Amino acid sequence: MYRYDELDQRLVGERVAQFRDQTRRFLAGQLSEDEFRSLRLRNGLYLQRFAPMLRVAVPYGLLSAPQLRMLGHIARTYDKGYGHVTTRQNIQFNWPKLEQVPDILADLATVQMHAIQTSGNCIRNITADHLAGVAADELLDPRPYCELTRQWATFHPEFNWLPRKFKIAFSSSTLDRSATKVHDIGVHLVRNAAGELGYTIYVGGGLGRMPMIAHQVRAFLPELDLISYLEAILRVYNRHGRRDNIHRARVKVLVKSLGAAKFTEQVEAEWAQLKDSDLRLQPQDIENIRARFDRHSYLEAAAADDGSYVAHLAADARFAAWAKRNLRVHRQPGYAAVFVSLKASGIAPGDVTHQQFDAVADLAERYSFGEVRATHDQNLVLAEVAKKDIYAVWRRLSELNLATPNIGLLTDLICCPGLDFCSLANAGSIGVAQDIFDRFEDLDYQHDIGELKIKMSGCMNGCGHHSVGHIGILGVDKHGEEWYQVTLGGSAENDATLGDRTGPSIARADIAGAVEKLIEVYLEQREDADESFLATYRRVGMAPFKQRLYGGAEALAEDEAAA
C-alpha cells in the first residue's frame, strides 16, 4: 500500500469539508442543478436511473484490508449491502442518498480513500496492471509513478475543466494488462539502449462511439520528465480539444484531426517550454513516494511452498481445476497470485456483498500482506499468497462463492451496469450476462473453449469496453426494444485492435444463442486446442461466423445500412 503522509491526509479531509458545504448550498437552493452537477461529478456522484451512484477511487486498483472493511461498512450502512467493481478498477455504490454522501466521504477519508475526480471532465483515476509488483514479466513496479501522477492530477487547477474526461493508464510489463492503448494517455515504463529508465508515451486511444487505438507520441521520455510531459499534453488538449460537440471532445479526436505527427509537434513545442521548469522531477520526489509503499518480506521459497500445495492438487480435483484457472505466476518463488472471481452465476459481474468485502479483507490480512487488487476485468486479486496457504484460501473463497474457476474464460465476461442502473443505457447487460452464463455453465466446455474475453456495454459510451472484446456486445435501442450489435476480434492488449461488426443487430431473446453459434464456429475452425478464439478469428476472418449468425439470406437491416 501507499500510505498517506499528513499532507495527503489533510487534502482529502479538506475535500470532504468542501463537498459537504457544496451539498449544503445545493440543498439550500444556492447552487443550481447544473452547477452542482459539475461539482458532484468531480466527486464521483451521479444521479442515476433509480438513485445516486457514488464511485469511489481505487488508485491503480490497490486496496488495503481496512479499506475493504470500510467498503463493506458503507455497503451495509448506506447502501443495499453490496458494491460493484468497475472496469476502471474503482468501486461503485448504487444506492446512497445524496444527503449522506458527505458522511460517506468522511468515513472513506479515515482509511485514506476518496471519490476525487472519479467522474467529470477532468483527469480520472490512474490505472495500472493488476499484477503490478508481482508479475514475472515486469520491468519495475509502476505504482510509485502512478501515485506521483495521481498527486499531480489531484485538484490540478488548470485541468479541472477539460473538454472531456481524461484517462491515464500505466504498464511496465511485456504483456499490457492495463489496456493502455485504449486510454487518453498510455504510459509504458521502459529502458532505453543506454539502460536509462523512462517511458514510451501513447496518446489518443479510447473506446466509446469512436473507438481508436492510441498513437505513440514519444518513444523515450526520461524518467524525471514525466510530469512536465503530461502537463504539455494536457495543455495542448485543454486549449485545442473541441468543446462544441461532446461526441468529438476526447483527445483522440484532436489527435485524429490534427494527425499524430502534428499533434506530437505541438506537444513537443509546449514541452520545450516546460521541461526545465519546476515541473521537472527530482530523483528524491520519486524516492519519497516509493518509500511510502509497504515493503513485503517474503518467506524463503522452501518455507512458502512446503509441498502441501502439490499434494492438495493431486488429492482434490476441484481444487486442481480452480488452481489451473484462477492462479497466476508470482515472480517470488513459492508464491502465486490468487484471483477472486466476481463472476458467479446469479451475480451481476463485479458485485461484492458486504460480507464478502469483510471476508476478503480477513483473507488479505492473513495470507496476502493485507492487500487486494481490483482488476479492470471486474475481479479481485489476492496477489501474494504463499503456496502453502493457497488451499486454505480456496476453501474460504469457495464458501464465499468467490471461487468460480473461470478467470479468463467465457463466463469471466465484463459488463457495464446497463439498463438496470444507468440512465444512458439503451439495453440491459446484466441479464444478457446471466443468459450467457446459463448456456455455458458447464465448466469443462468453457475450459475446452479456452481464453475468451466477452465484453458488453449497454450503450455507445462503451464502459464495458465492448470494442476490444474478442466478442463485443453493444446494446442498441431499436424502436424502444433492446437489441445488440456484435463485434469480433477486438483486443486491448499489446496487439490492441478494435472488433469488426458481424452485421445487423440481434434481438434480446437471441443474443446468448448468437454467442453459442460463434463458439461453435470457432470450435469447428480452430486448428487445435491451442489456437485461441482470437487467433482463429484473425486467421479465418468474418465469413464463417457471419454465415452461421445470419444464414445465407442476410437481410440488409436498417442499422447496417445506416452504419
Added chain:
Amino acid sequence: MSAPDAGGVILDRRIVANEWLNLADDATLPAAGKVIVSLKRFRAERAGLDASGLAVGVRIPNTEDVSALTLELSSQPLLAVEIPKFADGRAYSQARVLRERCAYRGEIRAQGEVLRDQLLHMSRCGINAFELRADQDAQDCLRAFSDHSLVYQQAADGAETVWQMRRRQAAAAR
C-alpha cells in the same frame, strides 16, 4: 456602451468597486477612466487608444495563443480572460502562460460565468481579479480561496507544493 456589471468584483482577494468599463467594439470612448476593449478593437485602434490618456485593458478571446501576444500586450495594465461557460477551462491555460511564460504582472481578470467554486483554481492559475456573475455572493466567494490549504502541483501562484515540502522535510531530517 455596455451596462456596468451587476455582480461584485474581487481583486487580490478583496471586494472592490469596479473601476473598469467594458466597452463594446462600437461604443465611443469615454473622456477619462479605465476601459476594457476587445483584442480586435485594440489592434484596430491602437494608436488612438495609446494617445487617449485612458487606462486600457484588453479582452482576449479564449481561443487565442497568448504566448504570441507578449510583446503586444505586456504594457497594458489589465488583460481580461473569458469564461463563457463555467465548464470551459481554456482561460486557465491562458492565464498560466501569461504569468509563467510571459511574466505578465498586470491584472488578469476573469469575466463571464465566474462562480464561487471555480475561484481557487483560477487564482492558482494567475487570475487575480474576478467579475462575479450577478447572482454570486461576493462575501461568500471570498471563503472559496481557503477551501484548500495545500497544493500538489506548482502553478502561477508560486505556492509551495506538497512535493517541495517533502523535499524540505527530507533535507531537515538529514
